[in-house]
Amino acid sequence: MTSDAGVAPGYPAAWEADVVLHDGSTTHLRPIRPSDADALQAFHVGQSERSTYLRFFAPLERLPERDLQRLVTVDHDDRAALVAVQGEDERIIGVARYDRVSPDEAEVAFNISDAHQGRGLGSVLLEHLAAAARERGVRRFVAEVLPQNGRMIAVFRDAGYEVVSRTEDGVVQVGFDIDPTDRSLAVVADREHRAEARSMGGLLRARSVVVVGPGPAAADSLPGRAAAAAYTHLVAGDATLVVHAVGVAGVPSASLLADVPAPVDLAVVAVPEERALELVRALAPLGVHGVVLLSGGFAEHGAEGLARQRAVLRAAHGAGMRIVGPASFGIVAPAPDGATLNASLSRVAPQAGPIGLFCQSAPLAVTLLGAVERRGLGLSGFVSAGHRADVSGNDLMQFWADDDRTEVVGLYLESIGNPRKFTRVARRLASTKPVVVLTAGRSGQVVPPGHAVRATHAPPRTLDEVLRQSGVVRVENTHQLLDVAELLAHQPLPAGRRAAILASSPSVAALVAEALAASGLVVAGGFVHLAEDASHARVREAVAELYADPEADVAVVVRIPTVGGPEPLLASEVATAAAASGRTTVACLPDLRGITPALTATDAQGRRRTVPAYGTPEDAAVALGHAARYARWRAEDRGLPLHPRGADTRAARRLVADWLTGSTGDALALDAGRTAELLACVGITVLPATPVRDADEAVAAARAIGWPVALKTTVPALRHRADLGGVRLDVADEAELRADVAQVLALAATHHADPTAQAPLEVQAMAPLGIPCVVRSAEDPLFGPLISFGLSGDASDLLGDVAFGVPPLTDVDVAELVRAARAAPRLFGYRGLPARDVAALEDVIARVAVLADDLPELRSLELNPVTVAERGVCVLGARATLAPADRVDVARRLARA
Structure with missing residues (x-):
């Protein structure tokens, strides 16, 4: 800007x-x-x-x-x-x-x-x-x-x-x-983390607040009612909080902001959008750290509103302030002593607890906070970022990573402005604290009005890969978001996937077992039967039997009575046994929901543990499945940054800078020679191919290369397609080659190819036999570089059998990328065939990933085919396109990233 x-x-x-x-x-x-x-x-x-x-x-x-x-x-x-x-x-x-x-x-x-x-x-x-x-x-x-x-x-x-x-x-x-190094990038990330955490701390730990409304004349307007509500909630939440008011109807208000004594930590603003800029400017002399902008009327109103939003943001940042909003529902920071910073529109503030909750949508904030109250959940903090012009989920993750009060983070994201930074920040946080994420839509490509987000051309599955690499727990709806968060906040992480079941009937046990299997868990042995009319002695005996199973990692307790009501002794016994054993436990018991005293006990370390209660066995199983997968991810080695031997991305950047000199911004398709030169910088060799126009040139090329050779058409529809006749392999002599040239040219003509084209054919040396694969890179305006891998052929293309990775990748990420394709077993000795050199394939992918990550000008790259032999790989074809760089996330700190 x-x-x-x-x-x-x-x-x-x-x-x-x-x-x-x-x-x-x-x-x-x-x-x-x-x-x-x-x-x-x-x-x-x-x-x-x-x-x-x-x-x-x-x-x-x-x-x-x-x-x-x-x-x-x-x-x-x-x-x-x-x-x-x-x-x-x-x-x-x-x-x-x-x-x-x-x-x-x-x-x-x-x-x-x-x-x-x-x-x-x-x-x-x-x-x-x-x-x-x-x-x-x-x-x-x-x-x-x-x-x-x-x-x-x-x-x-x-x-x-x-x-x-x-x-x-x-x-x-x-x-x-x-040039960035692992150490310099780590320094930038650490500084960014500490700065953004302090920035959020200035908001969530505010001790003095000013509420600014539209004035008494607009008391019945939406901004007027919002300002009055925010003031009332702030005063009621914490008696020690210093709260000032300007232009708020019905309360003692200063006439002007200049009359408010400085310093002030936080401002809550609800005024017509045309007044927001002047108010933000007027707040600067008060030393305000942040502004919660409850008002709407900005980017959701088109270009004029976006310009207004940018002007407000520019004024705030120039004065050292952060903006929460516009269209924010507010922020809430409950404290263990009962005092609450309730700078929000929520009349009832949540109690203090271990969950940090972030959402963008103000209407969804109402739903989330209502559900939090019904479940008895406690929050360490709640932030509604509205249209997320400034403060984002990334900022809050930075703060909650160091916040001792926060043990689990929940995020509802309508849009992700910088997926690369999100991946970096979330992965760091998820390595120590669970992060549960709900997105608006599966693809992340539906951007709500008011969110200024770059367009993306990435496949819908890209967001799946971003979240998977981040190590976050992705859920389907707000119901699951809180289901999973309450389990992770109040129970230890599962030690494995084996589950023990206590159920009130065989049919219920079967239902639970099916739900657990669907969630990726394994039932250990049979189940413990606790009849509906069991005595107290049998209740104690059944609970002891449940936790005595040495093969189980998690325990599921389900009692669905047909006659009668709750069984208080069962809840008490389960809570005590779960806390004593340290085994992850969930329950489905009548009249219990969420976090309840009935299912709470103290563990051996003196910590209060609560078994979360779910409305259905399926809900409990889904939450357990997510917890088990997260525990496995956290325990796994995430690998090391990629540094392929001999890869010189600096040399690649020099080449690209020279080739793009004088560029008008249009994409530049590289010829075969330049593509090979670029790839050579990172240690990838492309098997040379000689363009030819007719049989005489083909024979001359073959003699220079040495028999046998491969003959290929350059027609896009037939390129690399031996099954369609566009590729002829093991051509052993001149007669065979001349016959193949005639046939391939005739075939190309049926696909509307120009037989007089400058080079409709290529002659290439034969490569070792292997399994053909395709490795691609594409630079997306939103996601940055995307790496894809798949095995060649119609089946992979038609079925979408392509795996994606978002650099920067580690060696473990690359290994997972290769194995994620459903056809990948063909590389590992499928049906008795010899295993292929997967390590050499991973090395090629690693080099492509490093090149794409370091070279934002690389608009697209395709290696097709990459033939994986029993020993080594051979890149038989490559195409590359360049364009001036336009990447969001670079090796520097940004406030809105």
Whole structure:
């Protein structure tokens, strides 16, 4: 988003970004402009003498006019600079610049405002400057730093780069490659995590709030009623909370925001959409950390509303604030002591508990919170992000990862703005805490009004793969979301899939066993029968028998009486036995639902454990199945990042940058030679094919290659199709080749191919016999790079037998990708045939994945076929298309990602 419409042509608007700093506040980064001269001079004059000396190696009270114009006038290529700005007047609080000194090396310099030291500005400017420089072909930064400027040297080292330094003439010469490494990416992710967690903590741990309404004249309007409700709920939720009101009917209100004493942590705003921008600007002097925007009327109203939403967001981020909304239902943060920050439209706030719950839709928030209350669930926090203009599920996952009160996270997502970041954040969280996810639709491609999300061309199954790789538990509806969350929050993770059953009749036991099997569990032996009229002694005996089974990992208790009511002793005995054994247990008992005292007991460590009660055995089985699969995922080795030996993506980027020079933005289809050259950079060799037009050229090519050869048509419908006659293999001599050329050309003519085409045929050396496979990569505007794998042939294409992966992948991800195709058993010795070299196939896929992840300009790539032999693989054909990069998630922090 460009905040200055008057920028010069060539201004890289894509470099603009809102970022979250170390202290949880926000600021705006953008390329410097000639119009910044006065602001840069003011920044310079405001610096201390020491800071000026460290930057320029000399005292300099003011920047000379000639130097000032040189500093603000850059070409965004050989010379570039980024400024961090705050406020409506865009005061400069930090500057980072590079000047190219060789084709792939640039000298960098940084200057951070004295008043903003320690907020992480230097590190975030370095991340963004490095990303911009890499886009322009720079691969190494060098700098001259005075020895006493330890803070700047630490910024370079702490960024995760391999810094080389030496001291010469009293100056430290520093140099480092800026290509992302595992360590530098980990540093960025960790800083992003801590900053976003602090940002959310500023909202959910607020101790002073101001509610802003539309004024008494609009008391009966929707914003007026919302403001009054929010104020009432805040006051009722926590007597120690400082709550102010401006323009809220029926309560003591200040006339103006300027009359509210600062500081204020949180603002809850419900005003007509046209007033939102001015109010956000007016909140800045109060030091507000975040704004809960209950009002709608923004992006859901088309281009004008989207522009209004962006303006509000820009003003908020420029003032260091986060936005929850628009159209938010609010936020709720119950505390263990009973006090609750209820900055929401919910009259009844949930009790404190171990579940963090996030949703986007305000109407669904009503449904979710109602269900939470009926089930007796407790929440550590609840956030409704509405149209998710700023604060998203990613932000809340970052916060809940470190929150001791939160043990399980539940997310209802209507849209995912950045799937790559979601995968990264969710996978990190799911490795320590369960994450249960419900999406609006299976594909994630239906975007509700008001959600500004990039379009996607990815197959509907892509979202399945994103969530699977993330390690989250995906459920089908809100009912399952809470079913699974309450089990994971109140029971230990299952140790395995074997289930023991206690049931009130054989027919009920059969029903339970069927439901468990459908959910991926295995019934261990028979079942424990507890008759409807069993004595208390038999109840105790049956429960003891249930937990005595050493083969069982989980226990299911179902009592469905035909006469009579609840059996309190059974609930008590099950709760006690479950807590003592540590065995995951679920129950289906009359008149019990959700989390109840009747099914609660203390385990050996003194922790209160509750057996969740479900309305039907099927609900209990589904929840258990999800818990068991999550436990297995968490226990498995997730593998290591891919680093194929000899893969040089830097060389690939140089080639692509050269080939795209002067590109108008249209896709560039590479010829066979360039495709092979690109793939060679990552260690993939394509078996050469010689284009020929007739039999004489085919014979000459075959003699040069050596007999036997393969003959192929280039007609798309017949390409790689030996079964349709488009490919002839093991052509042993000239006579056979001439006959095959005539037949293939005739066949091509029946498919409307031009027989006079420049090269309708190819001659290629014979490859070892093997199983043909297809490996593809495609760059999607929303999901980024997608890798697909399948075995060649009509069956795979018609049945959609293709497996997908979303880079970055690990070695384990690649192995799972190969095995996910339903036809994959053919590679592993199917029906007595010899097993193929799957390790060599995985190596090819890994190289494609690394190339696609590091090269966003790679719009599409197809290796077809990849023949997998008993030893080795052979890539027989490859096609690639390039286009200028347009990827959302890069190696830099963004506030809205």
